Amino acid sequence: MDKVLMKGNEALCAAAIRGGCQFFFGYPITPQNEIPEYMSRELGRAGGTFLQAESEVAAINMVYGAAGAGARVMTSSSSPGIALKQEGISYICGAELPCVIVNISRGGPGLGGIQPSQADYFQATRGGGNGDYYLLVFAPANIQEAADLMIEAFDLADLYRMPVMILGDGMLGQMMEPVVFKERKPRDLPQKDWATTGTAGKRKPNIINSLRLDPAELENLNIRLQEKYAQLKANEVRYETHQTEDAELVFVAYGTSSRIVKNAVAVMRANGLKAGLIRPITLWPFPEQAFEELPDSLRALMSVELSHGQMIDDVKIAARGRWPVGFYGRSGGMIFTQQEIVEAGEKLLREVSHVSGV
Amino acid sequence: MAKARGNVFFDNDRCKGCELCTTVCPVDIITIDRNTINKKGYHPAHVTQPEKCIACGNCALVCPDLVITIERVA
Amino acid sequence: MSVVFEKTKGLTEKEFHYCPGCTHGIIHRLVAEVLEEMDLLGDAIGVAPVGCAVLAYDYFNCDMHEAAHGRAPAVATGVKRALPEKTVFAYQGDGDLASIGTAEIVHAAHRGENITVIFVNNAIYGMTGGQMAPTTMIGQRTTTSPFGRNAEQTGAPIRIAEMLATIEGASFIERTSVHNPVHIRKAKKAIRTAFECQQNRKGFSMVEVLSTCPTNWGMSPLASLGWVAENMIPYYPLGNFRNPDKEA
Numbered sequence: 001m002d003k004v005l006m007k008g009n010e011a012l013c014a015a016a017i018r019g020g021c022q023f024f025f026g027y028p029i030t031p032q033n034e035i036p037e038y039m040s041r042e043l044g045r046a047g048g049t050f051l052q053a054e055s056e057v058a059a060i061n062m063v064y065g066a067a068g069a070g071a072r073v074m075t076s077s078s079s080p081g082i083a084l085k086q087e088g089i090s091y092i093c094g095a096e097l098p099c100v101i102v103n104i105s106r107g108g109p110g111l112g113g114i115q116p117s118q119a120d121y122f123q124a125t126r127g128g129g130n131g132d133y134y135l136l137v138f139a140p141a142n143i144q145e146a147a148d149l150m151i152e153a154f155d156l157a158d159l160y161r162m163p164v165m166i167l168g169d170g171m172l173g174q175m176m177e178p179v180v181f182k183e184r185k186p187r188d189l190p191q192k193d194w195a196t197t198g199t200a201g202k203r204k205p206n207i208i209n210s211l212r213l214d215p216a217e218l219e220n221l222n223i224r225l226q227e228k229y230a231q232l233k234a235n236e237v238r239y240e241t242h243q244t245e246d247a248e249l250v251f252v253a254y255g256t257s258s259r260i261v262k263n264a265v266a267v268m269r270a271n272g273l274k275a276g277l278i279r280p281i282t283l284w285p286f287p288e289q290a291f292e293e294l295p296d297s298l299r300a301l302m303s304v305e306l307s308h309g310q311m312i313d314d315v316k317i318a319a320r321g322r323w324p325v326g327f328y329g330r331s332g333g334m335i336f337t338q339q340e341i342v343e344a345g346e347k348l349l350r351e352v353s354h355v356s357g358v
Numbered sequence: 359m360a361k362a363r364g365n366v367f368f369d370n371d372r373c374k375g376c377e378l379c380t381t382v383c384p385v386d387i388i389t390i391d392r393n394t395i396n397k398k399g400y401h402p403a404h405v406t407q408p409e410k411c412i413a414c415g416n417c418a419l420v421c422p423d424l425v426i427t428i429e430r431v432a
Numbered sequence: 433m434s435v436v437f438e439k440t441k442g443l444t445e446k447e448f449h450y451c452p453g454c455t456h457g458i459i460h461r462l463v464a465e466v467l468e469e470m471d472l473l474g475d476a477i478g479v480a481p482v483g484c485a486v487l488a489y490d491y492f493n494c495d496m497h498e499a500a501h502g503r504a505p506a507v508a509t510g511v512k513r514a515l516p517e518k519t520v521f522a523y524q525g526d527g528d529l530a531s532i533g534t535a536e537i538v539h540a541a542h543r544g545e546n547i548t549v550i551f552v553n554n555a556i557y558g559m560t561g562g563q564m565a566p567t568t569m570i571g572q573r574t575t576t577s578p579f580g581r582n583a584e585q586t587g588a589p590i591r592i593a594e595m596l597a598t599i600e601g602a603s604f605i606e607r608t609s610v611h612n613p614v615h616i617r618k619a620k621k622a623i624r625t626a627f628e629c630q631q632n633r634k635g636f637s638m639v640e641v642l643s644t645c646p647t648n649w650g651m652s653p654l655a656s657l658g659w660v661a662e663n664m665i666p667y668y669p670l671g672n673f674r675n676p677d678k679e680a
Binding site: 374378382424428 | 433434435436437438439443447448450451452454455457612613616646653654
Binding site for chain 3: 022023025049051053054055057058059061062063064065066067068069070071073087088091095196197198199200201202205206207208209210211
């Protein structure tokens with residue numbers, strides 16, 4: 001397997017094909033246009049089918065159809081486009097269908113901008129549509145990780161019969177980095193005997209459906225979904241810790257912007273301040289256990305996001321009041337610099353040590 | 359050609375008393391049975407003179423609820 | 433002793449929930465009979481979007497998808513692209529197809545998607561209790577046009593069959609009715625031709641079927657059939673608007 005230099009959007013597609021993607025339904029929206037473009041060129045060659053839909057709403061419903069017919073199917077979009085897909089995603093969760101959804105997010109709200117943003121955290125992790133449901137949400141920090149996660153995504157979607165979201169941002173999508181496409185590790189996946197492939201006169205009809213007019217039945221569906229989510233929390237949480245063993249201040253950051261925070265950690269350490277980083281790779285389920293392994297030396301946490309603070313809620317939940325939780329963020333597509341993070345970190349440590357009189 | 363003769367069977371409990379079948383019978387032998395109430399609480403349609411049925415199938419054609427089955431006997 | 437009429441295998445044992453005299457029941461039967469007669473039940477995948485007929489997924493004796501309101505043509509597209517050899521149909525009401533789902537139906541036709549759409553037009557939203565639909569007639573009272581629909585405020589009823597017939601990809605478009613035995617037989621023929629169009633890969637096929645809604649029209653089932661004939665058919669003329677075999 002040779003190393004190639006590739007744009008993030010295109011690497012996601014190459015990885016998706018390697019991951020078994022057979023169908024792609026999408027719609028143009030910056031900054032993810034290279035994804036439908038690449039798929040329109042390459043998916044057919046790989047034996048799959050690309051189709052540009054008339055809207056994101058139509059695209060997610062095509063995903064619903066193909067997934068219900070048993071296919072490995074994917075769609076991608078960016079923030080407002082993902083907002084349009086929310087009803088469809090809720091239906092996909094309610095009907096327990098596997099698929100992969102890529103959000104190369106951009107600044108909001110409204111039409112917003114096309115620069116990178118992480119202001120879709122709530123949309124991705126709290127379920128942007130109606131009803132109690134979650135997606136397995138991955139937040140790759142670089143193109144190699146994005147490719148690795150994408151290759152696995154279809155298997156995980158089939159295993160749990162649910163959508164898997166790859167949440168990137170404009171940086172991840174547009175920049176080029178070296179990447180190696182690894183082999184898909186074999187998994188034994190359940191048969192899709194629920195799929196609508198035609199009864200062929202041999203079985204009772206299969207019905208892909210999320211309508212349960214009988215409240216008891218709808219509750220049973222919800223209970224079954226919650227059991228699935230409990231399994232995900234037990235088996236699929238992923239995160240990275242960086243220099244947290246002796247840290248006084250631990251940043252929490254994900255995606256491409258976490259790389260800037262890693263640099264800030266190095267600068268602070270050079271200045272004699274022990275900083276560290278927790279980097280969630282799954283945004284949902286959120287890696288709460290990472291906060292159970294923190295040292296006694298810890299005096300504060302700081303959530304660092306390209307938004308005005310969304311993941312900070314989960315950080316506070318995970319902190320359980322044991323440490324003060326600061327925040328630093330930029331929005332609109334503005335990216336914080338390493339120096340801004342260093343100064344914010346130092347400021348928080350001063351405030352915390354002032355308060356605790358150390 | 360001998361006149362066609364049919365056996366018509368109404369599955370009373372499926373009927374919703376909508377009366378659509380009562381206006382399409384060429385020999386006019388279908389009416390609503392006001393003396394009966396079916397499982398659904400409707401007065402079901404029924405055939406008054408079965409022997410006159412010519413097995414044309416119109417009643418079954420217009421029935422929205424698959425109440426009627428027809429066999430041709432002659 | 434030969435059977436003249438019996439319940440088609442294309443329908444399950446479940447009894448319809450439809451209101452007395454609602455012609456959904458007739459149209460379901462026609463679609464099911466055609467699928468049985470063409471021996472397609474084992475290959476058929478139907479899509480039932482939100483509306484009175486959403487519960488069709490319990491009635492058609494083949495694999496089914498329940499779809500979001502208006503999105504059946506997109507869901508059907510996903511199924512058909514995934515399983516090109518199968519017979520895929522969508523069964524939609526007018527609120528679903530002619531209002532929220534107009535983009536999806538137009539683009540399914542525009543793509544010449546090889547699916548069959550059964551479009552049941554009863555000039556009203558049935559499931560939600562009788563609101564005005566884009567197909568509601570001028571002057572027709574509904575729960576959201578209580579003084580009678582007026583064109584100045586809400587436009588004139590939309591003629592879907594004619595609209596879709598302007599699209600190249602639409603191979604077979606016909607408007608039919610089920611308000612009496614003669615028209616029911618014609619409607620069944622059109623439905624059959626539509627499925628044959630799909631089977632012969634000739635592209636998008638749609639049969640619009642004028643239908644009744646006695647409960648929300650506030651009329652008896654028999655009077656409703658008359659209303660279709662006297663009010664709907666003059667405005668929604670029956671007939672074929674696109675036929676793949678007819679030379680253009």
